[in-house]
Amino acid sequence: MQIKYSIFEIKKYLNKKGFIVKKKKKIKTQESGLDNLSRTFLSSLIIISIFFIAPLVINLTKEKMIFSKDYENNSKNNLKKLLENKTTKLDEKLNKKFLYEDILTFDEQPSDAILLSAATIEELFKSTNYNLKDVRKNKLVKPISLDLLPKEIVKIENAKKRKDFFIQIILPLVIDENNSIKLDRMKLFSILNKSKNTKTEQVWLNMKFKQYGVVNKDLSTLKIRMDEVPVSMAIAQAAKETGWGTSRFAQEGNALFGQWTWSGRGIKPADAESDSTHKVMRFKVLQASVKAYQRNLNTHSSYKDFRSARAELRDKRKKLDSMILTEYLDKYAETGKEYVKILQQIIRQNDLKDFDDAKLLPSSKDLESLI
Numbered sequence: 382m383q384i385k386y387s388i389f390e391i392k393k394y395l396n397k398k399g400f401i402v403k404k405k406k407k408i409k410t411q412e413s414g415l416d417n418l419s420r421t422f423l424s425s426l427i428i429i430s431i432f433f434i435a436p437l438v439i440n441l442t443k444e445k446m447i448f449s450k451d452y453e454n455n456s457k458n459n460l461k462k463l464l465e466n467k468t469t470k471l472d473e474k475l476n477k478k479f480l481y482e483d484i485l486t487f488d489e490q491p492s493d494a495i496l497l498s499a500a501t502i503e504e505l506f507k508s509t510n511y512n513l514k515d516v517r518k519n520k521l522v523k524p525i526s527l528d529l530l531p532k533e534i535v536k537i538e539n540a541k542k543r544k545d546f547f548i549q550i551i552l553p554l555v556i557d558e559n560n561s562i563k564l565d566r567m568k569l570f571s572i573l574n575k576s577k578n579t580k581t582e583q584v585w586l587n588m589k590f591k592q593y594g595v596v597n598k599d600l601s602t603l604k605i606r607m608d609e610v611p612v613s614m615a616i617a618q619a620a621k622e623t624g625w626g627t628s629r630f631a632q633e634g635n636a637l638f639g640q641w642t643w644s645g646r647g648i649k650p651a652d653a654e655s656d657s658t659h660k661v662m663r664f665k666v667l668q669a670s671v672k673a674y675q676r677n678l679n680t681h682s683s684y685k686d687f688r689s690a691r692a693e694l695r696d697k698r699k700k701l702d703s704m705i706l707t708e709y710l711d712k713y714a715e716t717g718k719e720y721v722k723i724l725q726q727i728i729r730q731n732d733l734k735d736f737d738d739a740k741l742l743p744s745s746k747d748l749e750s751l752i
Contacts, residue, residue, distance in 0.1 A: 472602045472685055479591035480680060481673060488669035494528035499546070502531055506549060513545050517735045522553050524744035528666040529635060535627045544731060547626040551619050551637070552612070554671045556741040559609040562675065565589065566607050573600065594680045605692050606679045613733035614703035615674070617724045618713070620731075634663025638674040683712040703728055703737065 497505075506512065511523035527550050537543040569589070572582050590598055593606040622639035623631035630636040634648045640662045641647075647660025664670045678684050687709035694701055707724045714720035728734060 471599070472605050472688060473682075474596040475594040475680060475682060476591070476596050477594060480594050481676060483592055484669055484672045484676060487672065488665050492528065492666060494666055496529045497527065497531060499531040499533035499537065502527065502550070503546070511549065513548060516552070516739055517732070520739045522556055522736075522739050522741050524553060524557075524742050525549075526553055526557065526668065526744075528668070530626050530631055530667065532632065534625075535632070543627075544620070544625050547620065547623075548616060548731075548733075548736075550626070550667075551616055551671075552736060552739070553741055554668050555610075555612050555615045556739060557668070558671045558675055559612065560741060562607060562609050566609075569600075569604065569607060573604070592676070605688050608679065608688070608691055608695070609701065610675050610678055611701045611703040611706060612736045612739065613728050614707055614710075614724070615671070616733050616736065617703070617707070617727040617731075618674070618710075620727055621720075621723060630661045630663075634661065635665065635667050635670050636661050636663055637667060637670040638677075640673060640677055684709065700737070703734060 505525065506523075509523050509525065511525060516522055530550065534543060534546060537546060568585070572578055572586065575582075578586075586598070586603075589595075589603060589607065593603055595603045595606065619637040622628070623637055626632075628636075630639060630648055636648065641659045642662045644660075646663060648663050649660050662670075662673060664673070678687060687706060690706055690709050691701060694705070704725055707721050707728070710724065711717045711721050716723075
């Protein structure tokens with residue numbers, strides 16, 4: 382016969398004999414086991430993560446180093462130094478080799494340019510309801526792009542009529558070029574905000590470095606040079622350089638801004654000295670002249686102060702004011718400060734600042750591309 386003792390009786394007997402019996406804490410044991418298991422799992426996870434992430438980090442760091450070696454983005458610091466006049470290296474050097482290559486290529490493209498008479502152009506403006514009064518009011522410009530100036534503009538005797546007619550022709554061309562630069566500038570800022578760029582973006586950057594004559598792939602210099610020109614300032618300069626479209630250079634060579642060249646392609650000034658080698662650049666279409674003008678202001682060393690003043694306005698989030706920026710065009714003509722005064726007078730007298738905020742309506746070609 383078996384005698385059964387309860388746990389309590391066994392414990393009491395052992396205590397009498399001098400043994401200390403403690404109650405086993407099962408919960409703590411379970412918790413301890415769970416702690417050990419958690420620690421083991423966490424440690425394993427960390428080790429696995431290190432082996433998995435380390436190659437990615439090394440690869441990313443390597444790619445960043447490669448990118449920064451090619452395109453060092455110190456644009457904000459360099460721009461700040463420029464505005465504070467703490468550096469002379471920024472926007473200083475110019476590689477002229479490819480400066481106008483894209484513009485000359487554009488100008489040499491097969492063109493169906495037709496020389497329209499002034500009467501035909503006036504009828505075109507009327508049929509499309511394109512007039513400066515409406516533009517000043519609603520800030521919208523009809524996308525009428527003319528390739529050539531009409532010969533009859535010289536014969537328009539009424540000064541106001543001739544001026545308005547000239548502005549109507551030039552205005553869409555200037556805004557269109559500003560729009561192209563604006564799109565490029567947006568793309569540039571998108572690239573600047575990335576730590577790594579695609580091959581396509583790097584190819585695009587290299588192309589823009591060439592177009593703007595940027596040395597050493599300096600992004601801050603490209604940022605300063607790749608910018609718009611106030612519409613009112615461009616129209617004023619075109620008006621001054623061409624006599625509101627009546628000059629020989631404008632009529633024979635679509636030269637709206639009187640840019641000089643020392644190559645064979647140009648028009649020799651009638652009053653030039655016999656030993657003079659410079660000519661006025663000629664173009665097949667007016668748009669090429671506008672492109673070359675903007676590239677000239679955005680790259681030539683004579684207009685470095687102009688670009689610096691423009692960058693400062695941008696930095697302060699202010700509008701590009703033509704009355705401020707024309708102050709830095711004294712090197713554009715031999716008359717210096719007198720030339721600046723004339724430009725500002727043209728802007729004021731003809732209320733050209735009314736067109737600074739004007740937008741170009743999309744053309745039928747632009748709309749087709751969206752379909």
